[in-house]
Amino acid sequence: MSQEYKLKDISSLASVSPYEKREVEVEGIEDGKVLLLNHDGQVHALSPRCTHYGAPLKNGVVTPDGRLTCPWHGACFKISSGDVEDAPALNALNKFDVFEKNGAVYIRATENDIKSGQRDPVLKCAASKAEEKVVVIGGGSGTISTVQTLRELKYPGSITIISTESDYVIDRTKLSKALIPDASKILWRPKEWYEQASIDKVVDEVTSVDFKNKSVSTKSGTKFPYTKLVLATGGIPRNLPLPGFKELGNIFTLRTVEDVQKILGALGDSKRKVVVIGSSFIGMEVGNALRSKEHDVTIVGMENAPMERVMGADVGRIFQRNLEKNGVVFKLSASVEKATPSDDGKTVGAVHLKDGSVLQADVVVLGVGVRPATDFLGDAIKLEKDGSVATDSHFLIPESEDVFAIGDIATFPYNGPGGNGAPVRIEHWNVAQNSGRAVAKAIVHAQRAPVRSASVKQFIPIFWSALGAQLRYCGNTVNGFDDVVLRQPEETKFTAFYTKGETVVAVATMGMDPVMSKCAELMRGGKMVSKKEVKDGVDVLQVGV
Known part of the structure; x- marks a missing residue:
């Protein structure tokens, strides 16, 4: 049951300045902390750590439209509720009532909510008897975000995942970075989570899709009907067509x-x-x-x-x-x-x-590298030269109002800086996850209307890598870049601005948190600084979003 907890070293909410992010301790809770944040004249109390990898959100980015962005990997939360706005976070932040009493500041919360720092946004869902059926082919980040968002938005139909991987969706980014051989240690969600959300998972290989009759066929001989289909099969690692590489072991x-x-x-x-x-x-x-x-x-x-x-x-x-x-x-x-x-x-x-x-x-x-895993589509639809599936900005394929493609197999129009709507295929974890969220919203908000009328928010691609130090990157060089403005080019600390003419199209950083996240928000809002401003020494952390 919720109770009142006093916050240390703060006596008035008025002391929290506009857009200030202040991490404070909670009296009576060991290691208990909350983040106080003043947005639009109101002070909010949230969990202080990103639910993705635990980054301190006091170093994050606050936007005028009420977003709080993680300083490490670009996960974004809605300040008013703590809900997830952008990948790669799956769990929401806990949000607490905050108030003044007797010359002190308190929150109303449970001890568990303070300590956990996050909440699963998906409520339990009973098995559905509705006619709507979403089938998702694939078992990666696009899949988990699609099915989770569908249930977050109270999608009433059945949801079925078909994947060749026996494990539920894992944090695939940790395979190359840490070589973890135990799937249970990198599962995003346990089996019980899918069961409670009434999400079925089938381990099988899809062999064909009948777009006319809206069904999916698998290697086992099973057919799965759908009303909406999401293609999220990811990539297949390339081999070398050279002597010895196919024949030899190890x-x-x-x-x-x-x-x-x-x-x-x-x-x-x-x-x-x-x-x-x-x-x-x-x-x-x-x-x-x-x-x-x-x-x-x-x-x-x-x-x-x-x-x-x-x-x-x-x-x-x-x-x-x-x-x-x-x-x-x-x-x-x-x-x-x-x-x-x-x-x-x-x-x-x-x-x-x-x-x-x-x-x-x-x-x-x-x-x-990898190639798009689209062999199962055969001649059912026209593929791009690289084997990917062309989509519109809602990730719909041209041939159908009911079929979406996301992640490594999708080529979609990019409208970030320098993109100008050019088609691009981006093999980033957060792109797949964000496109899955967008597709789920399109499905839920357009069940009785053409899905092409559904609005979808442009997101900025982000990726990260572990190369002796943590690399962060936002934007995309879909139309190339003609210059790199490099600041503080040290082994573990630098900022690189990739430019095309005067437009900054991408930013990479090491040891400069939260510069990348700030640049991603500037790009998203169309306020990214110019090449001239970069060369003149502008501090992007001081630029308003």
């Missing part, structure tokens, strides 16, 4: 928990020689994680600097130096020729480069 891609288990099983308990092919974010994260386990790691990349095309050479070399300090070796401007076997003739023994170099290898991990 050559792996990384996408699932099972992949992590196989990699760690091949490594065993001894120190091994590992070759990572691809200086992508996945490749570098895996390489860094394996080096931390004392293995000898060499990363092979085709560019002059890691991620040069996406991040620029100067920033790429910062990544490289960070990993080299950890003992990772790089072979750059390199092309792979073939893989040859070890003495057993079955497993990989070496990777050969076109310059004649030979890299001894007990294990090889491929980080050469």
Whole structure:
């Protein structure tokens, strides 16, 4: 039951200035804290930590339209309620009544709510008898956000997830960063959560979709009818079509928990020689994680600097130096020729480069990108050249008013800075999650009207990576960039502004929280500073959103 708790070191709500975020202790609760925030003349009391990875929200960004954005990964909450507004958070913040009494400030709460710092926004849902049926194909971040938001918005129909992965949705970002082999440690939601929300999960492989008759067929021979269908099948890691790579063992891609288990099983308990092919974010994260386990790691990349095309050479070399300090070796401007076997003739023994170099290898991990997992669609709809599915800004496919595509398989119009509505496919965790939220809103708000009339809020893509230090990135270079304005180019601290003409189209940071989150909000509101302002030394943290 709720009771009154006094807040320490504050006697008046008037002492909290407009837009101030103040973390205060709660008397009588060990380690109990709340965040006081003055927005639009009213002081609100919220849980003080982001529900995603626990970032201190006192360092977050407050916007005039009542959003509180996490300083680390861009998760956003509604100040008036604590509800989730943007990915990657799934749980809402707890919101507390706050008031003055006898010359002190109090909140009304339960001890558990203060300590937990978050709440599951989904209420229990009885099994539905409604005619509406949503089927979601896939088991990633787009899926969890779609089904959760549907139930948040009290969608009355049945919800079925069809996925080839036996586990419920995991935090896939931790696979490459930490090589966690136990799915139970990285589940976003336990099995019981899906059961309480009346969300069915089927482990099966979708083989075809009948768009005319609105049904999905699977490998087991089962058919699933739908009234709304969400395609969220993600990506398939690419292999190398080179001699040895298909035939030899101990050559792996990384996408699932099972992949992590196989990699760690091949490594065993001894120190091994590992070759990572691809200086992508996945490749570098895996390489860094394996080096931390004392293995000898060499990363092979085709560019002059890691991620040069996406991040620029100067920033790429910062990544490289960070990993080299950890003992990772790089072979750059390199092309792979073939893989040859070890003495057993079955497993990989070496990777050969076109310059004649030979890299001894007990294990090889491929980080050469993914392709859209759309093979099951066959000729049912026209795919883009890269195999993705074209959608409109509501993530609807052109062929149907009832089918959406999100995540790694979706090509959609991007209207962030420099985007100008150009079609883009973005393989970011938070893009899939936010598009899933948007699709759920479109479904619920348009059950008896064309879904194309549903409004959807533009979001700014965000991603993060662990490369010796925490990288944060917002925006997108869909139309390229012609310059990078780099501030404080140190190994673990910098801000990089990617510009196209005078427009800042993307921002990357290390050790500069919450600059990235502030820039994302500026971009979202159309108030991002110009290249000239950046070069003149403007402090984006002081720019109003």
